[in-house]
Amino acid sequence: MEATVNLAVSSSLEQPSLPPHAAALPMVTARQRVLAVGLVGPGRVGSALLDQLRTAQPRLARAGLELKLCGVAASRRMWLDADDPELNGRYGGAQTWRPSNLDEFAAHVRGDDGRHALLIDCSASEAVASRYAEWLAQGIHVVTPNKLAGSGSFPRLQAIRAACVSGARFRYEATVCAGLPVVQTLRDLLDTGDELLAVEGMFSGTLAWLCHRHNGSRPFSALVREAHALGYTEPDPRDDLSGLDVARKLVILAREAGWALSLEDVQVQSLVPPELAAMSPEEALENLHLLDRAMAREVASAQTQGSVLRHVASLDAKGHASVRLAMLPASHPFAHSRLTDNIVQFTTHRYRDNPMLVQGPGAGPEVTAAGIFADLLRIAESLEVR
Numbered sequence: 001m002e003a004t005v006n007l008a009v010s011s012s013l014e015q016p017s018l019p020p021h022a023a024a025l026p027m028v029t030a031r032q033r034v035l036a037v038g039l040v041g042p043g044r045v046g047s048a049l050l051d052q053l054r055t056a057q058p059r060l061a062r063a064g065l066e067l068k069l070c071g072v073a074a075s076r077r078m079w080l081d082a083d084d085p086e087l088n089g090r091y092g093g094a095q096t097w098r099p100s101n102l103d104e105f106a107a108h109v110r111g112d113d114g115r116h117a118l119l120i121d122c123s124a125s126e127a128v129a130s131r132y133a134e135w136l137a138q139g140i141h142v143v144t145p146n147k148l149a150g151s152g153s154f155p156r157l158q159a160i161r162a163a164c165v166s167g168a169r170f171r172y173e174a175t176v177c178a179g180l181p182v183v184q185t186l187r188d189l190l191d192t193g194d195e196l197l198a199v200e201g202m203f204s205g206t207l208a209w210l211c212h213r214h215n216g217s218r219p220f221s222a223l224v225r226e227a228h229a230l231g232y233t234e235p236d237p238r239d240d241l242s243g244l245d246v247a248r249k250l251v252i253l254a255r256e257a258g259w260a261l262s263l264e265d266v267q268v269q270s271l272v273p274p275e276l277a278a279m280s281p282e283e284a285l286e287n288l289h290l291l292d293r294a295m296a297r298e299v300a301s302a303q304t305q306g307s308v309l310r311h312v313a314s315l316d317a318k319g320h321a322s323v324r325l326a327m328l329p330a331s332h333p334f335a336h337s338r339l340t341d342n343i344v345q346f347t348t349h350r351y352r353d354n355p356m357l358v359q360g361p362g363a364g365p366e367v368t369a370a371g372i373f374a375d376l377l378r379i380a381e382s383l384e385v386r
């Protein structure tokens with residue numbers, strides 16, 4: 001899905017208009033930190049992020065951070081803005097779309113004046129994830145909700161980490177449970193000397209919402225379509241339904257803890273029947289009714305037993321990792337979750353008897369965008385004035 005990009009973002013290069021009350025604020029006289037930002041993947045999450053960044057620009061400028069939103073790249077087209085009249089002239093003016101080229105895009109955002117630059121990947125693309133190491137090595141910071149680098153080939157992830165010797169930073173909080181502070185919480189536990197023993201919980205906003213809403217009154221496929229329209233699902237909802245998306249999150253958390261887990265090590269129960277799995281993404285969206293019979297049986301069986309369906313996952317230090325649809329008694333703590341609630345339960349050496357819980361909405365463009373934005377701000381905090 002490619003959402004329409006609000007080109008008003010290009011006006012970031014103009015003086016932002018201040019809200020009326022801001023006129024009373026003292027003008028910032030100290031030198032501003034400047035951060036050039038390029039966004040790849042203006043879909044549901046990317047568009048929500050552009051809105052949030054644009055809204056925050058005046059506030060951030062008053063706090064000493066000038067965000068230069070200078071480019072958006074989609075899969076086939078990209079838009080570049082520039083302070084450079086020659087470049088603008090050559091392409092018929094800023095705010096013009098032209099064929100996407102990630103080399104050109106990264107070079108444009110990086111500039112040649114030694115400024116701080118950051119690329120945000122809001123795609124779900126392998127091709128984009130494969131560029132991170134190169135960008136980081138060039139000193140460009142990278143922030144992403146895309147799970148493919150964190151859960152994919154281990155050598156590629158090692159190359160990404162190694163490329164950070166340039167001083168550029170790689171942050172990916174939104175890859176696990178969207179805007180919830182999960183990766184940072186785990187990092188803080190480990191950095192302060194705690195030891196991770198196990199993680200369990202509900203890691204899919206889509207499956208949480210589907211389990212919460214599925215009571216047999218509507219076909220399961222209709223609910224999946226609604227979750228897709230609300231922006232909760234992956235671009236291909238089969239990634240959620242097959243358990244792959246949650247398996248990726250487990251791998252990211254395990255690797256954060258220094259455990260060498262890969263996707264093949266995760267035992268996954270898929271809800272996608274083989275005939276649906278074999279279809280193209282477009283065909284699959286047309287044939288979601290193939291899910292209905294089995295899911296009607298699951299919910300009927302849970303109701304007969306006075307239980308609820310919940311999509312749960314777990315991971316431990318021995319490398320046992322699993323993702324499954326469970327029938328839980330109504331008294332189980334996970335049974336009380338609502339809507340897109342994710343629950344992450346960290347059992348650590350310090351939190352051994354009473355595990356630490358992080359809980360809240362775990363999918364949707366706005367909360368995900370906010371998680372990405374928070375990563376951007378953490379990087380911005382550490383920037384020197386140039």
Ligand SMILES: NC(=O)C1=CN([C@@H]2O[C@H](COP(=O)(O)OP(=O)(O)OC[C@H]3O[C@@H](n4cnc5c(N)ncnc54)[C@H](O)[C@@H]3O)[C@@H](O)[C@H]2O)C=CC1
Binds near residue numbers: 043044205234362
């Ligand atoms: N929707 C959610 O609640 C959450 C999503 N995420 C992740 O955020 C990312 C984006 O998700 P959505 O916005 O929901 O998907 P989306 O399908 O709405 O947007 C993806 C965008 O990336 C673009 N794209 C694809 N390949 C590209 C390429 N090679 N170069 C440039 N652009 C490319 C697509 O055209 C599309 O505009 C995914 O990686 C997803 O896993 C993470 C946490 C929560």
Ligand SMILES: N[C@@H](CC=O)C(=O)O
Binds near residue numbers: 176203204245
């Ligand atoms: N599709 C995912 C989005 C967040 O990662 C989910 O439903 O959890």
